[in-house]
Amino acid sequence: MRTLAIDIGGTKIALGLVEQGTLVDRRQIATPTVNDVNLFADTLLECAGEWLSRCDNIGVSTTGLVTEQGISAINPDTLAFPAPFPLAQALEKKSLLPVSMLNDAQAAAWFEYTQLDSQVENMAFITVSTGVGGGIIINGRLHQGQSGLAGHIGHMSVSLSEPKCGCGQIGCVEAIASGTAIQKASNQCFSPPISNIELFEKADSDTDAEAIICQSAQAIAILCCNLKACLDLDVIVLGGGIGLATGYLTRVNQAIKTRPAAFQVPVVAAKGDYDACLLGAAFQFRE
Ligand code: BMX
Ligand code: ZN
Numbered sequence: 001m002r003t004l005a006i007d008i009g010g011t012k013i014a015l016g017l018v019e020q021g022t023l024v025d026r027r028q029i030a031t032p033t034v035n036d037v038n039l040f041a042d043t044l045l046e047c048a049g050e051w052l053s054r055c056d057n058i059g060v061s062t063t064g065l066v067t068e069q070g071i072s073a074i075n076p077d078t079l080a081f082p083a084p085f086p087l088a089q090a091l092e093k094k095s096l097l098p099v100s101m102l103n104d105a106q107a108a109a110w111f112e113y114t115q116l117d118s119q120v121e122n123m124a125f126i127t128v129s130t131g132v133g134g135g136i137i138i139n140g141r142l143h144q145g146q147s148g149l150a151g152h153i154g155h156m157s158v159s160l161s162e163p164k165c166g167c168g169q170i171g172c173v174e175a176i177a178s179g180t181a182i183q184k185a186s187n188q189c190f191s192p193p194i195s196n197i198e199l200f201e202k203a204d205s206d207t208d209a210e211a212i213i214c215q216s217a218q219a220i221a222i223l224c225c226n227l228k229a230c231l232d233l234d235v236i237v238l239g240g241g242i243g244l245a246t247g248y249l250t251r252v253n254q255a256i257k258t259r260p261a262a263f264q265v266p267v268v269a270a271k272g273d274y275d276a277c278l279l280g281a282a283f284q285f286r287e
Pocket of ligand 2: 075137156165166169
């Protein structure tokens with residue numbers, strides 16, 4: 001079986017050709033600001049190009065809440081689609097292939113669950129990228145909830161007073177820990193502005209850079225302990241451009257170790273590396 005895998009993030013879209021579960025080819029484009037669902041679908045299929053005629057189906061993982069009506073942003077600051085955005089329907093109509101769509105972190109959670117070294121029942125996947133997303137496995141099954149919202153753990157609030165999140169709440173983990181939040185904090189500190197990649201490179205020798213990254217890692221550590229308290233998870237898998245950046249996982253695990261033993265939970269790196277969500281997109285056809 002060949003699957004065209006598409007991972008739509010707030011910043012970039014990754015496309016992959018997946019054969020029998022293996023990613024054999026990969027492309028990437030910046031997420032376009034297109035309001036028309038047909039134009040958006042055309043852009044994706046054009047990018048897939050010659051792969052399309054060789055594929056049996058299309059698996060999509062996307063940022064945002066996925067319902068039968070389409071994709072809606074929980075945090076519209078990270079995605080400008082008009083909601084609901086019926087992308088699965090548009091792709092199906094144009095490609096004439098079966099299309100399956102899941103939230104990006106939910107898709108990655110299910111894929112990562114099957115890749116764990118030891119068998120467990122309860123796990124979460126957290127991506128720290130443009131936003132902070134999550135997927136939850138309970139009793140060996142992906143938990144999506146009645147409306148598909150389950151796993152939107154970036155919007156669990158960990159502060160009473162600040163900062164305001166694009167979702168309308170105050171103190172969300174996403175508003176403190178995401179790549180977007182890190183970039184905002186960094187822009188206030190460094191002039192001329194530096195990228196998040198440069199910020200991580202600087203962290204060894206610059207206390208401001210280290211403090212910004214630590215603030216993010218600490219918020220993720222608190223989130224992990226909250227999830228442990230709520231769901232008694234066996235393990236948490238971390239992914240995303242920030243989550244997998246050098247030294248980030250170590251900082252999260254160090255912060256978790258300072259908290260009471262009952263709330264500690266092991267956090268490990270995603271086996272799918274930066275492509276966990278892309279592999280999760282294809283994996284929908286291997287359940
Ligand atoms: C946001 C939310 C989640 C998503 C997460 C990570 C939107 C548009 N997205 O919390 O659905 O899983 O970001 O998304 O509201 P990414 O773009 O960082 O991969
Ligand atoms: Zn929020």
